[in-house]
Amino acid sequence: MSDNSRRDFLFKGLLASASLVGCAEKKNPFDSEENFQLTGEKVKLLSVTGEVIEIDKAYLKPVPDMPPISNEEERRGIPGKKFVMVIDLARCKNLKKCQSACNHMHQLHPGQSWIKVLSMEDSDHTAPYWQPTTCMHCDEPPCVKVCPVDATFKRQDGIVLIDSDRCIGCRFCMAACPYSTRVFNWEEPILTEEVAQKHYSCESSMPQKKGTVGKCDFCPDMTRRGELPHCVSSCPNGVFLFGDMNEDSVTNGAETFRFSELIKDKAGYRLMEDLGTKPSVYYLPPVNRNFPFEEGLENAKPETTE
Amino acid sequence: MENSNELSDSIITQNLLPKKFGKRGMLWTSILVAICILGMYAYYRQLRYGLVVTNMRDYVSWGIYISNFVFFVAISLVGSLITAIFRLINVEWSTPLTRIAEIIAVSAITFASIIIVVDMGRPERFMNLFLHGRIQSPIMWDVIVIGTYFFISLLLLYIPLLPDLKILLQQKDKNPNWLNKLYSFLGSFWIGSRLQIALSNRAIQILCILIIPVAFCIHTVTSWLFATTYRPGWDSTNFGAYFISGAFLVGSGGVVVAMYIFRRYYQLEKYITEQHFEKMGKIVVLLCLIYLYFNVNEYLVPAFKMKKAEEKHLNELFTGDFSTMFWFAVIIGMIIPIITLIFKKGRKPFPMFIIGSMIVVGAWFKRYLIVTPTLLNPFLPMQDIPESYKHYFPSWEEWAIAMGSLAGVLLFITFFARIFPIIPIQETITEENAKHK
Numbered sequence: 001m002s003d004n005s006r007r008d009f010l011f012k013g014l015l016a017s018a019s020l021v022g023c024a025e026k027k028n029p030f031d032s033e034e035n036f037q038l039t040g041e042k043v044k045l046l047s048v049t050g051e052v053i054e055i056d057k058a059y060l061k062p063v064p065d066m067p068p069i070s071n072e073e074e075r076r077g078i079p080g081k082k083f084v085m086v087i088d089l090a091r092c093k094n095l096k097k098c099q100s101a102c103n104h105m106h107q108l109h110p111g112q113s114w115i116k117v118l119s120m121e122d123s124d125h126t127a128p129y130w131q132p133t134t135c136m137h138c139d140e141p142p143c144v145k146v147c148p149v150d151a152t153f154k155r156q157d158g159i160v161l162i163d164s165d166r167c168i169g170c171r172f173c174m175a176a177c178p179y180s181t182r183v184f185n186w187e188e189p190i191l192t193e194e195v196a197q198k199h200y201s202c203e204s205s206m207p208q209k210k211g212t213v214g215k216c217d218f219c220p221d222m223t224r225r226g227e228l229p230h231c232v233s234s235c236p237n238g239v240f241l242f243g244d245m246n247e248d249s250v251t252n253g254a255e256t257f258r259f260s261e262l263i264k265d266k267a268g269y270r271l272m273e274d275l276g277t278k279p280s281v282y283y284l285p286p287v288n289r290n291f292p293f294e295e296g297l298e299n300a301k302p303e304t305t306e
Numbered sequence: 307m308e309n310s311n312e313l314s315d316s317i318i319t320q321n322l323l324p325k326k327f328g329k330r331g332m333l334w335t336s337i338l339v340a341i342c343i344l345g346m347y348a349y350y351r352q353l354r355y356g357l358v359v360t361n362m363r364d365y366v367s368w369g370i371y372i373s374n375f376v377f378f379v380a381i382s383l384v385g386s387l388i389t390a391i392f393r394l395i396n397v398e399w400s401t402p403l404t405r406i407a408e409i410i411a412v413s414a415i416t417f418a419s420i421i422i423v424v425d426m427g428r429p430e431r432f433m434n435l436f437l438h439g440r441i442q443s444p445i446m447w448d449v450i451v452i453g454t455y456f457f458i459s460l461l462l463l464y465i466p467l468l469p470d471l472k473i474l475l476q477q478k479d480k481n482p483n484w485l486n487k488l489y490s491f492l493g494s495f496w497i498g499s500r501l502q503i504a505l506s507n508r509a510i511q512i513l514c515i516l517i518i519p520v521a522f523c524i525h526t527v528t529s530w531l532f533a534t535t536y537r538p539g540w541d542s543t544n545f546g547a548y549f550i551s552g553a554f555l556v557g558s559g560g561v562v563v564a565m566y567i568f569r570r571y572y573q574l575e576k577y578i579t580e581q582h583f584e585k586m587g588k589i590v591v592l593l594c595l596i597y598l599y600f601n602v603n604e605y606l607v608p609a610f611k612m613k614k615a616e617e618k619h620l621n622e623l624f625t626g627d628f629s630t631m632f633w634f635a636v637i638i639g640m641i642i643p644i645i646t647l648i649f650k651k652g653r654k655p656f657p658m659f660i661i662g663s664m665i666v667v668g669a670w671f672k673r674y675l676i677v678t679p680t681l682l683n684p685f686l687p688m689q690d691i692p693e694s695y696k697h698y699f700p701s702w703e704e705w706a707i708a709m710g711s712l713a714g715v716l717l718f719i720t721f722f723a724r725i726f727p728i729i730p731i732q733e734t735i736t737e738e739n740a741k742h743k
Contacts, residue, residue: 111691116690116691118687118690119687119689120687133686142535145442146443146445146534146535148440148445148449149439149440150440151438167431168427168432168434169427169428169431170425170427171367171425172443175368175531176535178537178684179686180684180686180688183364184357184367184427186356186357186358186360186362186363187355187357187358211427212428275536
C-alpha cells in the first residue's frame with residue numbers, strides 16, 4: 001500500500017467515525033447503556049472466534065456505505081485480466097432485453113441508453129441485420145486521448161471507464177468517439193433514493209451525475225464479483241459472449257467458447273478497423289441466422305427502421 | 307514651424323481624447339447591457355437546471371457555444387496581424403488602427419474563455435484542468451496558448467497606452483475623479499524619459515515577434531479540437547491553415563466595421579482617412595481570396611471522391627438541410643466581398659463598412675456550419691433515440707448566452723473607447739511631427 005493510499009484510508013476511516021458520531025445522537029450503539037433503548041428482541045450472531053452469541057437488536061446498525069475499493073484501484077483495474085466481448089449477429093432479433101436490463105440496472109435517463117440495437121444495411125443490395133452496439137473499449141481509445149483531466153481512462157484489464165467525480169463535462173470525448181457510444185447527463189439524473197445515497201464508484205458508474213458523460217462500462221462491478229455484465233445475462237438468445245482474452249474463453253452463461261477458435265471459425269471482425277482504434281468488442285457476421293431479420297421489426301419503433 | 311507644430315499637437319490631442327457618451331452612445335450601451343443581462347439570466351437557468359436548457363443532445367453535443375468560441379478565437383487573431391505583422395514589415399499607415407485591432411483581440415479572447423466555461427457541464431470543476439491536466443489533450447494545448455495569447459495581447463494593448471495615459475493625466479481637470487484614479491494607477495510611473503521609451507520600444511518589438519507564433523498556435527490548436535477526431539467534415543489536414551486564413555479575414559472585417567463606426571461617431575475623418583479604407587480593402591480582398599482557396603481545398607477534394615462517410619455530410623451542406631446557410635455564408639462571406647473590393651469604388655468607407663459586416667456575419671454562420679452538420683452525420687446511424695436528438699436548433703437560452711457574449715465583446719470595446727483614446731495620441735503626434743520635418 002503506497003503512503004498516499006494509506007493516508008487516504010486513514011482519512012476515510014476518520015471521516016466515517018466522525019460521521020457516526022455526527023449523525024446518530026440517540027441511536028449510537030457505542031453510547032453507554034443509560035441513554036440506549038433496549039428493544040428486548042435478541043439476535044443470534046457468529047462471533048469472530050466462532051461462538052454463537054446473542055445481542056439485543058438495538059445494537060445492530062447498518063454498515064456505513066464505504067466504497068469497497070479505492071478510486072486508485074478502480075483506475076488500475078483487475079490484475080491479469082483482458083476483457084473481451086463477442087457479439088454474435090446471427091443470434092440477434094432486436095429483442096432489446098440487453099438494452100432494457102442495462103438501462104434499468106444503471107438507472108439511465110429515459111430515452112438514453114448505453115446499448116443500442118441498430119438496424120444496419122451496409123449498402124442497397126446487401127442483407128440487413130441487427131447490430132447491438134456497446135462501448136468498444138478500444139485499445140487505442142480516441143476518447144481517452146482527448147480527455148483533458150484524465151476523467152476517462154484505460155485500465156490494465158482493457159476497460160475504458162469514466163470518473164464522474166472528475167469529469168468537467170467538456171464533451172470532447174463524445175466528439176472524438178467514432179462509435180457515438182457516449183451519452184451526457186444533460187439534467188439531474190432520475191435515481192431511486194437507494195442509489196442516490198450510494199457512494200459513487202467508477203466501476204458501477206452509479207449514481208450518475210449531472211453535467212458528466214456516461215457510457216457502457218463492461219460492468220466491472222459485476223466482473224469483480226465473478227458475474228457477467230447485465231446485457232450478457234439478460235439476453236435470452238445468447239448474443240453476447242463475455243470473457244477474458246488471457247484465459248482465451250468467452251461465455252454467455254449457457255455456452256462457453258475458446259475465444260480464438262470462435263473468432264477463427266466464424267470469421268469474427270471489429271467495427272471500423274481502418275480507424276486504428278483496436279476495439280475489444282468483436283462481431284460474428286450475421287450468417288446462418290437463428291431468426292430472419294424481419295422478426296426483429298416487431299420490436300422496432302417505426303422511425304428506427306429506415 | 308515650432309509654433310504650428312505645437313498647435314497641431316494640441317488639436318490632435320483634443321480630437322482624440324476619449325469623449326463622454328452622447329445620447330446614441332447611451333442608447334447603444336444600454337441595449338448591450340440589456341442583452342448581457344438576458345444572457346446572464348439564461349446562464350443562471352443553465353446552472354440551475356443543467357445543460358438540458360440548451361437544445362444540444364447526445365449527437366449534437368457541441369452547439370453554438372462552441373461555434374461562438376471558434377468565432378471569438380478567430381476574430382481575436384487580427385490583433386496580431388495589424389499590430390505585430392504590420393509593425394514588423396514597417397506598414398506605417400496602420401498606426402491609427404493598432405489599438406482598435408488590439409482591443410478587439412483582447413475582448414474577443416476574454417469572451418472566448420468565458421464561453422468555453424459556459425459550455426462545460428461542470429464549470430465548478432474548472433480547476434481540474436490544472437489539478438489533473440493531461441498534456442496530450444488538445445484542450446490543454448488550447449488552455450496554454452489562449453492564456454499566453456491573452457497576456458501578450460494585453461501587454462501589447464497596455465504598453466503603447468502608457469504615453470497616452472500621461473497625456474490624459476495632464477488634463478486632470480477635464481476627467482471625472484474615478485478616471486483620474488484609474489489613469490494614475492495604470493500609468494503614473496510613466497514620465498516619458500528616453501530610457502523608458504527605449505525600454506517600451508524594445509518590449510513592443512519583442513512582444514510583436516512573440517505574438518505571431520502564439521497567434522498561429524491558438525487558432526491551429528482550436529482547429530485541432532475538430533481535426534484530431536475521426537468525423538467526416540473535421541478529419542482534415544487542411545484545417546489549421548483553413549482556420550487561420552478565415553480568422554485573419556473575419557478579424558480584418560471586424561476592424562473595418564470598427565474603423566467606420568469610430569470614424570463616424572468620433573469624427574475621426576482626419577485620422578482614419580479614405581486611404582486607410584482603400585488599403586484595408588486591398589488587404590481584405592487578398593485575405594478573402596486566400597480563404598476561398600482553402601475553402602475550395604476543404605470541400606472540393608472530398609467532394610471529388612465522395613467517400614461514403616463524407617457523402618451525406620457534403621450533400622447536406624451543398625443541397626440538403628444546411629445548404630441555404632452554407633451558400634449564404636459562402637456568398638456573403640467571400641464571393642460578394644471579392645467582387646466588390648476589387649473595384650476602387652468598393653473600397654470607399656461606406657461600401658467597406660457593409661462588406662466588413664457581411665464578412666463578420668458570414669464568418670459566424672461559417673463557424674456554425676463547421677461544428678453542427680458534422681455532428682449530425684455520425685458513422686453509425688442515429689437510431690434508438692428520441693426524435694429531438696436527431697436535429698439541432700439552439701434554444702432561447704443558447705441564443706441569449708451567445709448573443710450576450712457578443713454584446714459583451716462590444717460592450718468591452720465601447721467602454722474601452724470611453725475611457726482610453728481609441729487612436730494612439732502620442733504615436734499620431736510623433737508621426738505628424740516626423741512628416742513636417
